[in-house]
Each structure stands twice: as structure tokens, then as C-alpha cells.
Amino acid sequence: MATDSTVIDVEKTLANLTVPQKVKLLAGLGWWHTEPVPEAGIQPIRMSDGPNGVRGTRFFNGVPSSCFPSSTGLGSSFDIDLAEQVGKALADECIAKSLYSRNLSRQSKKVAATIKHFAANDQEYQRFSIDSVVSERALREIYLKPFQIAMKKSNPIAFMTAYNRVNGTHASEHPWLLQKVLREEWGFKGLVMSDWTGVYSTTESIKAGVDLEMPGPTIVRGAALERALTGEKIFIEDINERVRKV
Structure with a gap:
């Protein structure tokens, strides 16, 4: 993800934002960027995907990328040093495509990785609606454990939610x-974004903790979120908490 080098005071900036500006920040601008609020000093963040090669900001005929083995393949090698080398090479490709932040000190080469897809996203059949029915013990010991380890070892800046249901939700x-x-037990302080087109509600997703709907233009936030605020299905404190993470 890429931003300029300006550091902003989050709480001071939040206090000076209007409600429409806050709502604007909770969904993307196009496929690969967040919404800017230039008058408040908030610049857009650029994103990309492709753990086996950085896509950039075009789906077709983009700048070529190296093609790396999938994460499953890398994990099967149990070669930690090799995985780290691949991660650094991916970071170099992100930098070449302006996908970095000059302010980011927590990740190597100032490129932020997003941990995905949280959670129990283990099949692609009916991926937007399938229900992964799993006991809490199995969730904690098997399906959540890799995320917990990544959270503990790497202090990631962002998590991405899965498309599927987990036990009905x-x-x-x-x-x-x-x-x-994620936030209370594991102490995650960063941003939670949706998978692309993976937000299906206005109020429920805000209250559950999804900070950023991707991509834009928004489908379930924007005017719908302002209407929910008017009807007190949601409150400004809920919006402020999501904006704060963005």
C-alpha cells in the first residue's frame, strides 16, 4: 500500500472531519485505492494483490511480475528462509509499482502485508454464501491457529475478512x-478490510468491526450508511471507531 510521507494526528484529524467525510473513508475509491480527504491531509492508500506475483493496479496487460510458488507450496517446503526471501522479493515488486508507505516502520521494506482470509475459507464452491460449520475447539486449534501465529510473530497492519459464513454468520x-x-483476545490494533465485494450489509459489518469496504465505489456504505445513522441503527461512535483504523 502506498501513501505520501505526511504523518497525521489521528485523533485531531478525526475530530475535525465531517460526517460525510468520515463515511467516505469507509469504502474504497475504485478497485485499488482508498478515498482521500485532501482538505484534512488524508491521502489515498494504494493496494494490490497476488501472493504469487504482485499484480499492480491492472488485471490485464499490466507491468509484468515474477511468478512465485503459491503460499501453500511454500509452506509445504517448511523452508522459513526461502519464504522470507520470497516475501522480500514481493516487497521489491510492490515498491517498483509504488505500493509502499514511507511512514511504515513495522514491516520490512515499508510494505504492508494483509493477512487473509479470516476465517475458515477452505473451499471455493459458492464462496460468497457457503457456511463453514465448525466447533469452537476446531476453529481455535486448527482454522484460527495460523492467523494467531501470524498475529503474534509479525504484528501485521491489516486483516482481510473471508467471503464465507462461519457458523451461520x-x-x-x-x-x-x-x-x-481478533481485537480483544489477540490484541490486534490495525485495520480490518473486506475481501473484494465481500461486504453484504451496512450496519452489521460496521458493528462487527469491518473498517473498510473494498473495492469502490461503495455498495453498502455511503448514502446507505448515512441513512442508517439517521435512523439510529448505528451511531457516530461506531463510525468513528472504524474511521480511526483507516
Whole structure:
């Protein structure tokens, strides 16, 4: 993700934002960027994907990238040094495509990795609606454990929710996953974004803890979120908490 070199005071900036500006920040601008608020000193963040090669900001006929083995393949090698080398090479490609932040001190080469897809996203059949029915013990010991290890070892800046349901509730509307486990138990302080087109609600996703709907233009936030605020289905404190993470 890329930003300019300006450091902003989050709380001071938040206090000076209007409600429409706050709402604007909670969804993307196009496929690969967040919304800027230039008058408040908030610049857009550039994103990309492709753990086996950095896509850039075009799906077709983009700048060529190296093609690396999938994460599953790398993990199967149990070669930690090799995985680290691949990560650094991916970071170099991100930098070449302006996907970095000059302010980012927590990740190597100032490129932020997003941990995904949280959680129990283990099949692609009916990927937007499938329900992963899993006991809490199995969730904690098997499906959440890799995320917990990554959280503990790497201090990631962002998590991405999965498309699927977990025990009847979509991951992007799941307060137990996003608030109780991720933020309260594991102490995650960063941003939670949706997978692309993976937000299915306005109020529920905000209250569950999804800070950023991607991509833009928004489908379930924007005017719909302002209407929910007017009807007190959601409150400004809920919006402020999401904006704060962005």
C-alpha cells in the first residue's frame, strides 16, 4: 500500500472531519485505492494483490511480475528462509509499482502485508454464501491457529475478512471473530478490510468491526450508511471507531 510521507494526528484529524467525510473513508475509491480527504491531509492508500506475483493496479496487460510458488507450496517446503526471501522479493515488486508507505516502520521494506482470509475459507464452491460449520475447539486449534501465529510473530497492519459464513454468520458481519477473538483476545490494533465485494450489509459489518469496504465505489456504505445513522441503527461512535483504523 502506498501513501505520501505526511504523518497525521489521528485523533485531531478525526475530530475535525465531517460526517460525510468520515463515511467516505469507509469504502474504497475504485478497485485499488482508498478515498482521500485532501482538505484534512488524508491521502489515498494504494493496494494490490497476488501472493504469487504482485499484480499492480491492472488485471490485464499490466507491468509484468515474477511468478512465485503459491503460499501453500511454500509452506509445504517448511523452508522459513526461502519464504522470507520470497516475501522480500514481493516487497521489491510492490515498491517498483509504488505500493509502499514511507511512514511504515513495522514491516520490512515499508510494505504492508494483509493477512487473509479470516476465517475458515477452505473451499471455493459458492464462496460468497457457503457456511463453514465448525466447533469452537476446531476453529481455535486448527482454522484460527495460523492467523494467531501470524498475529503474534509479525504484528501485521491489516486483516482481510473471508467471503464465507462461519457458523451461520458471514465473516464480514462476525463480531465474535473480529472483535472478541481478533481485537480483544489477540490484541490486534490495525485495520480490518473486506475481501473484494465481500461486504453484504451496512450496519452489521460496521458493528462487527469491518473498517473498510473494498473495492469502490461503495455498495453498502455511503448514502446507505448515512441513512442508517439517521435512523439510529448505528451511531457516530461506531463510525468513528472504524474511521480511526483507516
